[in-house]
Amino acid sequence: MTTAGRFAPSPSGELHVGNLRTAILAWLFARSTGRRFLMRVEDLDRARAGAEAEQLRDLAAIGVSWDGGVVRQTDREHLYAEAIERLAAAGLTYECFCTRREIQEAPSAPHAPQGAYPGTCRNLSEAERAGKRAVRPAAVRLRAAVAEATVRDVLHGSFTGVVDDFVLRRNDGVTAYNLAVVVDDAAQGVDQVVRGDDLLPSTPRQTYLATLLDIPVPEYAHVPLVVNADGARLAKRDGAVTLADLAAAGVPVDRVRDALLASLGLPAGSLDHALAAFDPAALPREPWVWPGMGGRGA
Numbered sequence: 001m002t003t004a005g006r007f008a009p010s011p012s013g014e015l016h017v018g019n020l021r022t023a024i025l026a027w028l029f030a031r032s033t034g035r036r037f038l039m040r041v042e043d044l045d046r047a048r049a050g051a052e053a054e055q056l057r058d059l060a061a062i063g064v065s066w067d068g069g070v071v072r073q074t075d076r077e078h079l080y081a082e083a084i085e086r087l088a089a090a091g092l093t094y095e096c097f098c099t100r101r102e103i104q105e106a107p108s109a110p111h112a113p114q115g116a117y118p119g120t121c122r123n124l125s126e127a128e129r130a131g132k133r134a135v136r137p138a139a140v141r142l143r144a145a146v147a148e149a150t151v152r153d154v155l156h157g158s159f160t161g162v163v164d165d166f167v168l169r170r171n172d173g174v175t176a177y178n179l180a181v182v183v184d185d186a187a188q189g190v191d192q193v194v195r196g197d198d199l200l201p202s203t204p205r206q207t208y209l210a211t212l213l214d215i216p217v218p219e220y221a222h223v224p225l226v227v228n229a230d231g232a233r234l235a236k237r238d239g240a241v242t243l244a245d246l247a248a249a250g251v252p253v254d255r256v257r258d259a260l261l262a263s264l265g266l267p268a269g270s271l272d273h274a275l276a277a278f279d280p281a282a283l284p285r286e287p288w289v290w291p292g293m294g295g296r297g298a
Helices: 017-032 051-061 077-089 100-105 126-133 177-188 197-212 243-248 253-263 271-275
Strands: 004-007 036-041 093-096 139-142 148-153 157-162 167-169 192-196 219-223
Touching: 004 017, 004 177, 004 192, 017 036, 017 051, 017 192, 017 219, 017 253, 017 271, 036 051, 036 177, 051 243, 077 093, 077 139, 077 167, 077 177, 093 126, 148 197, 148 219, 157 197, 167 177, 177 197, 192 197, 197 219, 243 253, 253 271
Parallel strands: 004 036, 192 219
Antiparallel strands: 093 139, 139 167, 148 157
């Protein structure tokens, strides 16, 4: 299988300029290294009718192209089930009946971040599990044998993060992100993952899970986010931040694309033109503050 990079949006709404900037970076990383570039829609949760078509339209409008058809997670549940079955057969899973509130209120292990699973259900007896099943359905958690793992990142270098007994399948039957993304990347031959640096803390969990499933760990590059004037991650409430809203304000798509390229220190024009000047080592390492864009006369 040939090597590949990918972009994997969740179809919860329109992409904003921060999402589009990350997509451009993922495309540049892949194309500059001779990799295929794949599109995967992560629609296990939070899917909004029509959002996928809007997102794919906007990606194409700024020049992001991909190889082959679009893959959707909802078509791949059998792969996730097989992975969980393998882990269960090796004694690496257990049922968890905790609510989110119970986890938040439980005392955490020393140095563990707020919300890290404290292991409440890890050693329940069969009788205790049976009693809890009568009250509420169980999630499936990984029985981790380590407390942390270290990953290498192209932009961040060495990063060590917490590995807890994270959820593999929620109690509503939906596969959890950390498992799905590992299985999907392996199945698609993705060996380069470029995504927002807000996802860096979850990466040690994913690399640890990959080793348990005997899956190669991809090369990671977690890129800076686009933020508003207050330093918060960009969101729709920050005004005209989607291509549709910017177009309504008189800002054409090529101007948006060029602003995103300029924020990366790359020349304006097509992505192919920017590709010739792309150098990961020269990329900005700090978040980019969205300046807003005026209309035709600005």
